[in-house]
Amino acid sequence: MNFIIYKILFIAKDNFTNIIRSVVSSFGILFLISFFVIYISLRDSVTSYVKGNLFDNLASDEIKILPKNTKEIEFVKRPGSRAIPLSTANTIRKMPDFISVHGVSRIGFTLRVEGEMLGKTKRMYVPVCGVDRDFLKTRTNKWRSFTNRRPVPIIAPKFSIDMLNNYFAMDNIDPIPESELIGFPLTLTFATGARNTEERKTYDFEAEVHSFTDVINIPGVIVPTDFLKEIAQKYYAENRKSAGMEYAVLFAKVKDVDKLPQTVEELKKLGLNIQSQKDVTEKTSKAMRIIDSFSLGVIAIFFLLTSISIFNSYLTIVYIRSKKFSLKRILGYSKLRILFGFIFESACVGALYGLAGYFTGNMIIRYFSVKIPQFLPSLSSITIAESGTDTLFLCIVISSAVSAVSALIPAIFASNINLFKAVRR
Numbered sequence: 025m026n027f028i029i030y031k032i033l034f035i036a037k038d039n040f041t042n043i044i045r046s047v048v049s050s051f052g053i054l055f056l057i058s059f060f061v062i063y064i065s066l067r068d069s070v071t072s073y074v075k076g077n078l079f080d081n082l083a084s085d086e087i088k089i090l091p092k093n094t095k096e097i098e099f100v101k102r103p104g105s106r107a108i109p110l111s112t113a114n115t116i117r118k119m120p121d122f123i124s125v126h127g128v129s130r131i132g133f134t135l136r137v138e139g140e141m142l143g144k145t146k147r148m149y150v151p152v153c154g155v156d157r158d159f160l161k162t163r164t165n166k167w168r169s170f171t172n173r174r175p176v177p178i179i180a181p182k183f184s185i186d187m188l189n190n191y192f193a194m195d196n197i198d199p200i201p202e203s204e205l206i207g208f209p210l211t212l213t214f215a216t217g218a219r220n221t222e223e224r225k226t227y228d229f230e231a232e233v234h235s236f237t238d239v240i241n242i243p244g245v246i247v248p249t250d251f252l253k254e255i256a257q258k259y260y261a262e263n264r265k266s267a268g269m270e271y272a273v274l275f276a277k278v279k280d281v282d283k284l285p286q287t288v289e290e291l292k293k294l295g296l297n298i299q300s301q302k303d304v305t306e307k308t309s310k311a312m313r314i315i316d317s318f319s320l321g322v323i324a325i326f327f328l329l330t331s332i333s334i335f336n337s338y339l340t341i342v343y344i345r346s347k348k349f350s351l352k353r354i355l356g357y358s359k360l361r362i363l364f365g366f367i368f369e370s371a372c373v374g375a376l377y378g379l380a381g382y383f384t385g386n387m388i389i390r391y392f393s394v395k396i397p398q399f400l401p402s403l404s405s406i407t408i409a410e411s412g413t414d415t416l417f418l419c420i421v422i423s424s425a426v427s428a429v430s431a432l433i434p435a436i437f438a439s440n441i442n443l444f445k446a447v448r449r
Contacts, residue, residue: 053330053334053374053377053378053381053423053426053427054377054380054381054384055326055330055381056323056326056327056330056381056423056426057377057378057380057381057382057384057385057419057422057423058381058384058385058388059322059323059326059385060323060381060385060419060422061381061382061384061385061386061389061411061415061419062385062388062389063319063323064411064415065385065386065389065409065410065411067312067315067316067319068409069409085123085277085278085281085284086275086276086277086278086300087275087276087278087284087287087288087291087298087299087300088273088274088275088298088299088300089108089116089273089274089275089276089291089296089297089298090108090273090296090297090298090299091106091107091108091296091297092106092295092296092297093106093297094106094297095297097128097272097273098272099128099130099151099153099242099244099272100130100151100242100244101130101131101132101268101270107130107270107271107272108127108270108271108272108273108274108296109270109271110269110270110271112294112296113125113127113271113274115294116274116276116291116294119287119290120279121278121279121280121283121287121290122276122277122278122279122287123277123278123279124158124276124277125274125275125276125277126155126156126158126159126274126275126276127156127249127271127272127273127274127275128153128154128155128271128272128273128274128275129153129154129155129249129252129253129269129270129271129272130151130152130153130154130252130269130270130271130272131152131154131214131252131255131256131267131268131269131270132216132267132268132269133152133214133215133216133227133255133267133268134149134214134215134216135149135150135151135152135212135213135214135244135245136148136149136150136212136213136215137149137150137210137211137212137213137231137245138210138211138212138213139208139209139210139211141208146191150243150244150245151242151243151244151245152244152245152246152247152252153242153244153245153246153247153272154246154247154248154249154250154251154252154253155170155179155246155247155248155249156248156249157170157171157248159275164235164237166234166235169234170234170248171248171250172248172250172251172254174229174230175209175210175229175230175231175232176212176229176230176231176232176247176248176251177231177232177233177234177247177248178210178212178231178232178233178234178245178246178247179234179235179236179237179245179246179247180233180235180236180237180245180246181236181237181238181242181243181244182202182236182237182238183238184236185200185202185205185236188200188205202236205233205236206233206234206235206236207232207233208232208233209230209231209232210230210231210232210233211228211229211230211231212228212229212230212231212247213226213227213228214226214227214229214255215227216259216267225259225262225263227255227258227259231247252269253269255267256268256269284300288300327426330426330430331426331429331430334370334426334427334430334431335430335431335433335434338370338430338431338434338435339434339437341434362435363435363436366431366434366435367428367431367432367435369431370427370428370430370431370435371424371425371427371428372424373427374423374424374425374426374427374428375420375423375424375427377423377427378419378420378421378422378423378424379416379419379420381419381423382411382415382416382419382420385411386410386411389409389410389411390410
């Protein structure tokens with residue numbers, strides 16, 4: 025009886041030792057799968073951000089109209105910056121090819137936003153752009169109340185909430201949720217001309233926070249276009265000078281998609297740069313191909329190093345277990361049975377690491393999705409989501425395949441071990 029118990033414990037110990045060796049030999053798969061999960065999550069998040077961007081979310085019947093020789097939207101009016109004049113915008117609106125034309129306007133004034141909270145007054149200069157209410161119809165459910173009224177409604181980037189709470193954190197003040205900032209009173213001060221001169225003109229308006237958005241791509245605020253037109257008209261009436269109101273970009277919806285090439289040619293004759301969904305998709309795809317190439321290169325390096333490590337480790341395991349394999353051959357085990365048994369064992373170990381790598385990768389994503397906005401508020405508009413169950417299945421399959429393929433040659437060695445040499449050792 026004691027002999028039987030001893031044999032059972034010996035076999036269990038031997039199998040446990042073999043399992044530990046197999047697990048240790050495939051440890052590199054954990055890093056491979058974790059990086060793969062992070063890559064998939066980041067890629068999906070960046071793609072969603074690019075496609076969901078407020079000013080680039082073009083439908084198949086929409087085009088983006090930029091000034092000539094301009095590739096990106098210049099939301100801030102600077103000396104020498106290009107724009108679309110109001111006269112050109114009016115000409116485009118009169119074209120029969122379009123159902124609607126909406127623009128992102130800017131004005132030749134600096135804007136200072138002033139607010140008071142918890143007994144402290146804060147003033148800062150920020151860029152300002154005007155947007156038509158109808159343009160926001162399909163982009164926010166609060167578009168109806170975004171009108172030229174008093175107090176003036178402003179839309180702010182969502183990362184400004186993090187910046188504000190970071191500012192309060194320095195004074196040990198609890199963070200303020202977004203819901204409590206809606207309707208927050210502000211003062212807008214538009215100014216133009218040099219200080220302490222007759223040309224200096226300022227206009228003050230009471231305003232309130234209308235909403236926050238995580239798809240805005242300017243580091244400033246948005247107000248109704250009609251409000252900027254009101255300021256421009258008031259300035260012209262007082263000074264008989266233009267306030268420099270212009271459009272940074274126009275978004276037009278065409279009536280007939282089939283006639284889009286002819287419409288684009290007509291707009292190019294006006295000296296404008298035209299982008300459609302096709303252009304944006306091609307640029308996005310090109311950028312993603314660059315990211316994919318780099319990421320896949322890193323994954324390939326991880327794969328190569330992991331495979332070499334597993335290969336060497338399993339060769340050592342085969343040498344250590346050579347006597348066991350030879351005894352199986354003596355007992356009648358076929359080469360294929362030993363071969364597939366060894367590969368199946370390595371695949372199971374790989375599957376466990378695939379599962380562990382999936383959860384490890386998501387844990388890292390969960391951690392950095394909280395920490396990144398705290399240190400880089402400008403990136404808070406990019407929502408990094410964890411990978412789903414479809415990725416879990418893919419991770420298990422990939423890790424099992426990597427482990428099995430890496431163990432294939434050692435498995436062949438194991439199935440062809442010289443019986444007598446192994447026993448003599």
